[in-house]
Amino acid sequence: MNIHEYQAKEVLKGYGVKIQEGIVADTPEAAHEAAVKLNAETGTSWYVIKAQIHAGGRGKGKINETGSNGVVLAKSLDDVSSKAKDILGGTLVTHQTGAEGKVVNKVLIAEDVYYPGESEPKEYYLSILLDRASGSNVIMASTEGGMDIEEVAEKTPEKIIKEWIDPKAGLQGFQVRKVAFKLGLTGKAFKEMTKFIAALYKAYEATDSSQFEINPVLKTSDDKILAVDAKVNLDDNAMYRHPDLAALRDLAEEDPLEVEAGESGLNYVKLDGNVGCMVNGAGLAMATMDMIKLSGGEPANFLDVGGGANATTVEAGFRIILQDPNVKAILINVFGGIVRCDRIANGVVEAYKTIGDISVPIIVRLQGTNAEEGAKIIDESGLKVQSAITLKEAAEKVQAVLNS
Ligand code: GDP
Ligand code: MN
Numbered sequence: 001m002n003i004h005e006y007q008a009k010e011v012l013k014g015y016g017v018k019i020q021e022g023i024v025a026d027t028p029e030a031a032h033e034a035a036v037k038l039n040a041e042t043g044t045s046w047y048v049i050k051a052q053i054h055a056g057g058r059g060k061g062k063i064n065e066t067g068s069n070g071v072v073l074a075k076s077l078d079d080v081s082s083k084a085k086d087i088l089g090g091t092l093v094t095h096q097t098g099a100e101g102k103v104v105n106k107v108l109i110a111e112d113v114y115y116p117g118e119s120e121p122k123e124y125y126l127s128i129l130l131d132r133a134s135g136s137n138v139i140m141a142s143t144e145g146g147m148d149i150e151e152v153a154e155k156t157p158e159k160i161i162k163e164w165i166d167p168k169a170g171l172q173g174f175q176v177r178k179v180a181f182k183l184g185l186t187g188k189a190f191k192e193m194t195k196f197i198a199a200l201y202k203a204y205e206a207t208d209s210s211q212f213e214i215n216p217v218l219k220t221s222d223d224k225i226l227a228v229d230a231k232v233n234l235d236d237n238a239m240y241r242h243p244d245l246a247a248l249r250d251l252a253e254e255d256p257l258e259v260e261a262g263e264s265g266l267n268y269v270k271l272d273g274n275v276g277c278m279v280n281g282a283g284l285a286m287a288t289m290d291m292i293k294l295s296g297g298e299p300a301n302f303l304d305v306g307g308g309a310n311a312t313t314v315e316a317g318f319r320i321i322l323q324d325p326n327v328k329a330i331l332i333n334v335f336g337g338i339v340r341c342d343r344i345a346n347g348v349v350e351a352y353k354t355i356g357d358i359s360v361p362i363i364v365r366l367q368g369t370n371a372e373e374g375a376k377i378i379d380e381s382g383l384k385v386q387s388a389i390t391l392k393e394a395a396e397k398v399q400a401v402l403n404s
Contacts, residue, residue: 001234003248004052006108008230011245015203018196019227020218022110024052031084034109035077046112047074049083051092053102054253056215056231057148061094063087064101070094073112080109105252113228117221123228124183125149126197127213128204131164137204139163139171139197141179145216171201185219192225193217200227207245208238257320264316266305273298275398276321276330276360280309280339288333295395297402300327309339315351322358329401331394332364341366341374349381358384361401365394 003011006024013019021042023034035047051058051070058070068086084107093101114121123145131138141161144152153160161182165171173194180193196217204212211233218228239246251259261268267282275297279285282304289299301321305313314332321330334344348364365388366374378387388394 001236001239001246001249002054002253003232003234003245004054004106004108004250004253005050005230006052006106007248008232009227011207011232011248012200012203012227012230015206016195016199017203017227018192018199018225019230020048020110020113022048022050022108024106024108025084026088026106028081028085028088031088031107031109032077032081035074035080038109038111039077042111044111045076046115047080048072048110048112049074049080049087050108050110051087051104052106052108053092053097053104054250055092055094055096055102056229057094057096058092061092061097063090063092063104065090070104084109102253113218113220113226115221119219119221119223121221122219123216124219125152125215126200126217127211127215128201128209129211129213134164136167137165137201139165139175139179139201141183141197143183145218149213149215165201171198173198176201187223189219189223189225192223193219196225196227207232208235208241209233210235257323261303261316261320264313264320266303266313266317266320268304268317268320269302270324271299271301272326273300274326274328274402276300276303276324276327278303278305278314278317278321278330278332278334280305280307280334284333284335288331291333291391291395292331292398295399295402297329297398300324307338309334309344309347311347311350314344314347315354318351318355318358322355322360327360329398330360330362331398332362333391333394334364334366336366336368336370336374340370341368342370342377345374345377345387348385349377349383352381352383352385361386363388363394363397363401365389365391 009019025031025034049072061070066086070092072083074080074083091101125142125145127140163175176194176197180190185193213231214227216228218226255270275292277288279288285304292299362385364378375387
């Protein structure tokens, strides 16, 4: 589960991580008020206005309607209101949102932390994530902060510092000092960075996160270390342990069909092809999507109805697939192992009758226990549903439908 930058910063702050302070707002008036409050609390008179969407690249991204960037600097209170107005309600397009962009419902009004002083402010990169290959968490850091880290990894991999943490021993003091040292820090900034990393790691473990990415981490001109941006990825499977974090979910940021599917216990991912599919098991679903491509179509979705496919889950799956206007055909591919094919076939027929006028051709491939009986039920249903037993047969039927 993803959360917004303003929420992530609050969570981090709770674990002692120093952040660029800010107040969230959803109207230009509230943005003005937030700036007044921020001025009283921090003394800042310059402010950064940051669009809150679940995607990165906001600084370089543009609001379709006004041409404003998704992160802008304001040098007065009036400037805050007018610049917030150019962002709020607009559609922000960044390299991570896709061309359709994302509507901005909230902005974070933050203190300007790039103020001049003894040294130049400097941006660093810091992330913590689970490295599945080594079965341990890894801290990644770089002096190339503020940049696209994928590009740094590709062009100058030596500039990415990695420190793996032994799950039994936990994060050790020497490891934190090693990272801060490799970042070239000394004196007060070195000490601040070690505190920053230790607090960040504590937050990562305590929240059951799967990824933290702080880009940039800023060394201010007076050697403070602050999180300027914060991307926090929480582990969905651990949300039952964290009702406070689960409450941070913003459904407006998620695909409505995916939200609906989640409520029905289905594992659905929307794609942009023309053949909808419904499968039991994630591996079979992947294979089915390959098969759709081989038959000349493009998968419109990934949909795993899980092990216990029945009339209710099939109906929920149908309803979700049918809401996608691009779908020209639906392929149901179910392996009857524990569930028998005749039961699934009955479920399909029942769901079809409940939903009523389905105009899209449906191909049902049932294999496994009682496959023949299942095919018979489909064929004798009198509905616009074709049965198939082998994968090849199913692929040919999909192809025929697409070509007709
Ligand atoms: P992203 O573009 O979505 O990754 O958003 P970030 O939160 O990383 O902000 C983008 C950029 O805005 C940063 O890399 C900074 O260059 C700039 N920025 C953020 N905060 C401040 C600030 O307080 N003052 C100034 N001058 N620039 C800032
Ligand atoms: Mn960033």
